[in-house]
Amino acid sequence: MSLSGTDATGPDTRPVEVRHDLAHVPLTAPSRTSGVLEVFRKRYLLRLMVRREIKARYAGTAFGLAWSYINPFTRFLTFYAVFGLLLGRGSGLENFAIHLFAGMVLVNYFTESVTAGTRSLLANKGVIGKMAMPREMFPVASMLVSLWHAIPQVIILVLACLATGWWGDGPLWVPDAVGMGAALLGFVLMMVYGTALGLMFSCVNVIFRDFQRIVQTFINMVPFTAPMMYPYFFIADGTRIPEQYHDLYVANPVAEAVMLIQRGFWYPTCAPNCAVDPATGLELPEFVGDLYSRGFIMLGIGLVLLALGQFVFSRLEKTVPERL
């Protein structure tokens, strides 16, 4: 049992009690954890778990990681064909394809982290019933796996922006500091909300297994609650939806995050007039007025929600092993 293994002096033969200096190790409850913080203390295990999921996802397929590009790309083509070409929803918007795809990157990331997070405890029941480790690990790991899958989409997005700037009739796409900060804030928002919901939902799903189907039902609605397949002014101009619902609409963190990432990627490709009324030629708002301050307030609320998620998780997870 020596750490040195094959050195010439042979294995360390002192008893474990002396070698580990157990007299100075405290007696503790074996199941004690400090919640999400413990997860980041065990970064090595977290990294292995994330890598395991990523590797296992496309194991045995010929295209491998290429599927991470193919899937979002085809989904984008479908949405673009239906909403942009068929329904003409892009009317009044410059570079509608980028407007749409920028939003899809974040919405995909968010929906994937919530659905995978919700299933994470049940999917790992073999381990959870037998090994003691911080169980927050599972929802956090599935959030990070989803983040990893967002990277190819961001790459596609950047290439699309560069190509639009080069060949399109708008300005060249030059990432500006404010825009990149906004996009980053959008990602952080989805990360925080995705983790908070993943934590809460994963436990509830063990106790009440219909929950993942309920989550799935609502998650399918999420892409339509953000201004990506249609322009923001559809909501804001008060002709389609009564104006009092506008406040409710923009209180949605997904809608906020989508507008933030559009500010980073889509807006510079067509600034300063990205949305123009096709009939009157008037300028229309691209985003909600106080985009950045809203973003930071929502981040604050998200962090509170994360703390609440941790609280719910630690209350419920005690009974998880016996319910699996």
Added chain:
Amino acid sequence: MTTSIVVDNVSKTFRYQSHVTLKKVLQNRMGGKRSDESFKALDGVSFEVQQGESIGLMGLNGSGKSTLLKLVSGVMRPDEGQVLTRGRISGLIATGAGFHNELSGRENIYMNAAMLGMSKEETDAKFDDIAAFADVGRFMDTAVGNYSSGMFARLGFSVAVHVDCDIFIADEVLAVGDRPFKRKCLKRMKEIRESGITMFYVSHSAGSVKKMCDRAIVLDKGKVGFDGDVDGAIKYLHYDGDDEEPDTEESSEDERDDALANDI
């Protein structure tokens, strides 16, 4: 001498039906029945274990042995009382738990070792020992989904016994594996015991408990029925009767295994 495990007045209750459908809940409500019938898997269990002791945990099926192991290993939490342990725990309740069928043996070794609390450097240093003990040969880089059940179990066992732990938990260890592997396991467990690691060994076989342990705890319907020397425990359980042919045969088998293990 330091205390290694403290189990203080621990109880654990399970519900008979932990999963109910909405239909059943409604039926029960209408019929005025309550569905929260429960039973105590463990009821006021208390004992202390000193570092380096090896404890045999015995008892009939359903006496609460597995629940107690899960509480000591930290998988479950007690409803009442408290369980305290000192140092790192490894064990064989979980051989192969957390193995991912799509990943290779090598990747799974690193993954499993990390779950048991080993760092990358520690696993690197012990990797050759683990691989040699598991003895899966060329299959090391094959997905474990293609392993035979024996290879799968050997790999899991091999990781668990190479953790530099302070408490080692073994639950029905020798249920899998062929005779040479059993022999290897016994030898290894002996080494673990002699290095001063606290051993918590669960078995139905009186013979192997006699060989491996210097103290035995017998659980009887969730309570500590007996706590003391191994011979007393065997007497308590009536495992020493001549009428139990299969058991005596098994114990002689164990003795032979052990004798062989000593020879190596």
